Amino acid sequence: MSKEKSSRKPTLFEVAARAGVSEITASRALRGSNVVTPETLQKVQEAAASLGYLRNRLAGALAGGPSNQVGVILPSLSNIVFPDVLKGLEDRLEHAGFHPVLGISNYDPQQEEQLIRNLLSWRPAGLVIAPSGMTDASRAMLSGADLPVVEIMDIDTDPVDMAVGMSHRGAGLAMARHLIARGYRRLAYVGHDIAHDHRAAARLDGFRRGLTEAGLTLAGCVTLSEPSSVALGRRGLHMLLQDGGTPPDLVYFSNDDMAVGGVFHCMAAGISLPDQLAIAGFNGLEIGQSLPVALTTTASHRTLIGETAAGCILKRLSGEDTARMTDVGFSLVEGGTS
Amino acid sequence: MSKEKSSRKPTLFEVAARAGVSEITASRALRGSNVVTPETLQKVQEAAASLGYLRNRLAGALAGGPSNQVGVILPSLSNIVFPDVLKGLEDRLEHAGFHPVLGISNYDPQQEEQLIRNLLSWRPAGLVIAPSGMTDASRAMLSGADLPVVEIMDIDTDPVDMAVGMSHRGAGLAMARHLIARGYRRLAYVGHDIAHDHRAAARLDGFRRGLTEAGLTLAGCVTLSEPSSVALGRRGLHMLLQDGGTPPDLVYFSNDDMAVGGVFHCMAAGISLPDQLAIAGFNGLEIGQSLPVALTTTASHRTLIGETAAGCILKRLSGEDTARMTDVGFSLVEGGTS
DNA sequence: CCACTGATTGACAGCGCTGTCATTCAATGA
């Protein structure tokens, strides 16, 4: 015990000395290089173990070794969508020995820029970002950084490097067409904070386009400037229906949380689904599908987006080249609520 | 353009040269030290901006500067509980300029140990971990690492350094007492994968203890070895009730997801709540409270756990000393389902 | 027996930054 310089951590030098080899050989041994003799390997491993050696990757990365950190910037963790994406990312990265370094932008371009600067200063191996209105400075940093960058969620805009996601405008449009084909004519909308959530806005835009195609217009629209939640959907539908005038025959919600709230309102108010009122959401969350009457919705492949984005980073790092755009698509889920 | 060595990033040296000061002065200026003259500060900032300089924190941290990374190890992201905790963590850390570096252990002590080793090798400023049966090696690394470590969720076991959480055993016990006081006598349980989720197991244990206190035993018990979900809760209750014999008057679910599934089963099967059957859950999720009939449950303060844990790390880093154990408590939510 | 080959190992020089001290210099008071 007295031999140790108290709290200082053992370095590679000490491991090497103990194993009777040079630093670089110890380094190679511990990194699993296949040029070291089995005996050397064992000596080094034993030395490291007995010293309680812990590799310092800061030094390694600085000296030119690879980093196994991947920056991840998401706008929020409150919306279940992003934990789902993160799960996909984490899962794929973990298997390759990488770690996500997380930053939350709160849908704010300024914070986002700050995060990019911060995360890049750790020289990560790659960056995954769900953009929230990137500034010019943000774009400049990303394109100048010389690392794989994946913009996720959306594929409606041109990415700096790569993009993985789906067309939200397309999803809204598809849902409108589907519902109109099923005979609905008085279609209304209940949504959450659209000013910040531009993907929800894109869906609404697509939905409207679908109505226009069929010569229709929105038969009612309530948007509340709060984050989406079940309670908000419930309240939103309540407000919409109180509005007097001919009631809609269907309500498209900004997402499933909101839609489930709508379903609950109907249950509580004795409105029968889908005869009196039909409901559609977006995301394909488990909760919606486990409802007594399954929710009509669009399944977004959130975890797949994460997995695919991670895959792009890893692929690029291993030298392969990758698609600039990956559309993971979406699928209509015909439930019982419409 | 030709002046630049093509893709090599500008270093502090170049910034300093351009500003006509020494490296260390440039360093101080960019780090916001208050010993540099305003003029010097401006010169350096201009030089940095015009060069597109991006600080390299790898080098900084290696040279003895502080790290702003905090390792975070969670067992899963599928269970909404952990994103909630992560949200609290992230929020507090972000405000202090820190970033969580994430690892998911999948409830596996071996993976957990691997993650600890990996994350510590980046020399983070602190570590937050929701333990999943830490190995001796894990404990050894944590106690030898000389950084603030917070074990979260549970406070039923003795931590290496600090702990923030609640007593799950206590929560189960409190719920049992509450329900028994309300007159329920035939109490059953429906749960998910308890083998891996030892916190759910602890709640069940506490619940049982409460029954024993009152001279009762569990009037039925279904546990399914799958991750918790609404669908699983629905299925679980269905199985429990098919079991023949006298039906229970209340079912305690392993968490709110499961309990909501139970509520849905009742709705679909025409079982009236809470007359024919009462239901209780755990967590206090938004969805349960927005149900047509609000769920009786125990609110766990998940985000608060994250915030508090982050607070402990930050406090310790700033030299203050911190409580070894922080109990964030829980609160009974008396809904309409019991 | 010797040049030659391939497999291991090692010496060296940094990676880019910051802590620690030392230095400079103008302002202050005696």
Place this chain on the structure above:
DNA sequence: TCATTGAATGACAGCGCTGTCAATCAGTGG
């Protein structure tokens, strides 16, 4: 006028590791 002080700046020496290239050495064929 000169010693004294404090503010601003700088020189230096690493932090711990890995890429690059050179050296070593046993085994091989001529």
